[in-house]
Amino acid sequence: MLTIRFALFVKSRRARVLRGSCERGANILTSREGTITVYSEAMAGVILKDVVKVYEGGLKVVDRFNLDIADREFVVLVGPSGCGKSTTLRMIAGLEEVSSGTISIAGRVVNDVAPKDRDIAMVFQSYALYPHMSVYDNMAFALKLRNTSKAVIDEKVQRAAKVLMISHLLERKPKALSGGQRQRVALGRAIVRDPKCFLFDEPLSNLDAKLRVEMRAEIKQLTLSLNATTVYVTHDQEEAMTLGDRVVVMKDGLTQQIGSALEIYNHPVNRFVGSFLGSPPMNFFTGQLVEAAGRLWFDEGSGKLPVPERARAALRPRVGQELVLGVRPEAMSDKAHARFQTEDNQLSMNVTLVQPLGHKMDVSFATARHPRAVAQIDSNAELRRGETLPVFFDMARVHFFEPGENGQNLVPASTR
Numbered sequence: 426m427l428t429i430r431f432a433l434f435v436k437s438r439r440a441r442v443l444r445g446s447c448e449r450g451a452n453i454l455t456s457r458e459g460t461i462t463v464y465s466e467a468m469a470g471v472i473l474k475d476v477v478k479v480y481e482g483g484l485k486v487v488d489r490f491n492l493d494i495a496d497r498e499f500v501v502l503v504g505p506s507g508c509g510k511s512t513t514l515r516m517i518a519g520l521e522e523v524s525s526g527t528i529s530i531a532g533r534v535v536n537d538v539a540p541k542d543r544d545i546a547m548v549f550q551s552y553a554l555y556p557h558m559s560v561y562d563n564m565a566f567a568l569k570l571r572n573t574s575k576a577v578i579d580e581k582v583q584r585a586a587k588v589l590m591i592s593h594l595l596e597r598k599p600k601a602l603s604g605g606q607r608q609r610v611a612l613g614r615a616i617v618r619d620p621k622c623f624l625f626d627e628p629l630s631n632l633d634a635k636l637r638v639e640m641r642a643e644i645k646q647l648t649l650s651l652n653a654t655t656v657y658v659t660h661d662q663e664e665a666m667t668l669g670d671r672v673v674v675m676k677d678g679l680t681q682q683i684g685s686a687l688e689i690y691n692h693p694v695n696r697f698v699g700s701f702l703g704s705p706p707m708n709f710f711t712g713q714l715v716e717a718a719g720r721l722w723f724d725e726g727s728g729k730l731p732v733p734e735r736a737r738a739a740l741r742p743r744v745g746q747e748l749v750l751g752v753r754p755e756a757m758s759d760k761a762h763a764r765f766q767t768e769d770n771q772l773s774m775n776v777t778l779v780q781p782l783g784h785k786m787d788v789s790f791a792t793a794r795h796p797r798a799v800a801q802i803d804s805n806a807e808l809r810r811g812e813t814l815p816v817f818f819d820m821a822r823v824h825f826f827e828p829g830e831n832g833q834n835l836v837p838a839s840t841r
């Protein structure tokens with residue numbers, strides 16, 4: 426079947442695409458310039474099927490990991506330290522053996538394929554540049570090992586350097602570069618290899634906050650323009666949300682949730698996911714589900730919040746039981762600044778701290794049962810520490826979880 430698609434290709438990619446077509450030719454693609462290029466459908470998808478990693482001594486650090494990454498998709502693995510992100514990435518790269526399950530790249534199972542033959546390029550947190558080599562030689566190194574001709578190496582290095590704006594640094598040694606420049610060299614070294622797939626392991630964590638945000642945008646731009654499939658590991662939830670077409674949230678070697686950043690942000694499957702994405706994090710209130718005057722209420726102890734219609738059917742069997750209400754800071758407000766209905770959906774709360782952010786402010790509130798909940802409110806709301814006021818909850822955006830740190834979301838995804 427022939428499919429016509431429109432895309433903007435950089436020159437090198439088109440060359441590679443043409444090569445791919447010789448191997449498995451499938452589709453016709455029209456570039457912006459109007460040239461017709463044939464490329465392979467299965468170009469660079471990555472599929473992990475029931476992947477398990479058990480280290481020596483029986484420690485299982487990745488457990489039945491399943492993920493189907495589409496060609497040219499940008500997937501981010503995010504989770505707390507030690508949850509198995511790097512191990513997963515290293516298994517894709519071939520730097521770590523898979524204990525069971527399969528990993529396929531571009532339609533081929535690669536479990537037994539050497540890293541150098543997987544057509545991937547990995548960028549590490551440490552950059553791992555060779556200190557005694559110039560920037561040029563660092564970038565050229567992998568190509569030299571492949572016996573690529575000098576002319577081709579030069580063309581590729583110069584082009585990557587131009588894209589990354591480091592052409593003027595090619596003769597320098599890594600020690601004479603700033604962190605951001607070293608990071609670009611590490612990226613350049615990956616780009617020149619023209620890989621099917623980029624793997625990034627916390628590539629920005631050595632940079633200061635401002636540069637990190639800049640480089641984040643550059644990495645996204647770059648992978649878009651290279652049409653590369655990318656797997657990116659970070660423990661930074663903001664990086665994960667801003668970069669990923671899809672985000673995989675991991676904990677203790679287990680996948681918790683896979684979806685777009687907004688799906689996961691708005692519909693977390695459990696309390697862990699709810700608390701991991703978002704800053705300030707989601708607030709949690711432990712309370713009891715009660716029925717009064719023919720309605721269901723969440724009884725926080727110092728007041729009651731009405732259970733919204735969408736959650737009633739799922740929660741009704743739990744009347745009398747303890748449950749946890751989760752609410753994001755932006756779904757709480759004083760009456761004057763609430764952008765949602767304000768009726769009986771409020772608790773009386775005491776202001777314990779006001780932290781201005783400019784456009785908004787983070788206000789910490791306390792009730793007798795819950796000493797700290799943070800609301801993000803318009804900065805012109807004149808709230809003062811010590812003041813007690815009704816704080817309204819946007820019940821369309823609250824979540825109900827089972828009790829416990831990893832409690833499941835009790836409302837089915839379709840009505841969440």
Ligand SMILES: Nc1ncnc2c1ncn2[C@@H]1O[C@H](COP(=O)(O)OP(=O)(O)OP(=O)(O)O)[C@@H](O)[C@H]1O
Pocket residue numbers: 480481484486504505506507508509510511512513660
């Ligand atoms: N070679 C090894 N032998 C035994 N255990 C290991 C080995 N490498 C990693 N681990 C363990 O596997 C678990 C997962 O490690 P991994 O490096 O994948 O975590 P991570 O999610 O990348 O964490 P971080 O955010 O800190 O980089 C950790 O408990 C770690 O101690």
Ligand SMILES: [Mg+2]
Pocket residue numbers: 510511512
């Ligand atoms: Mg790691």
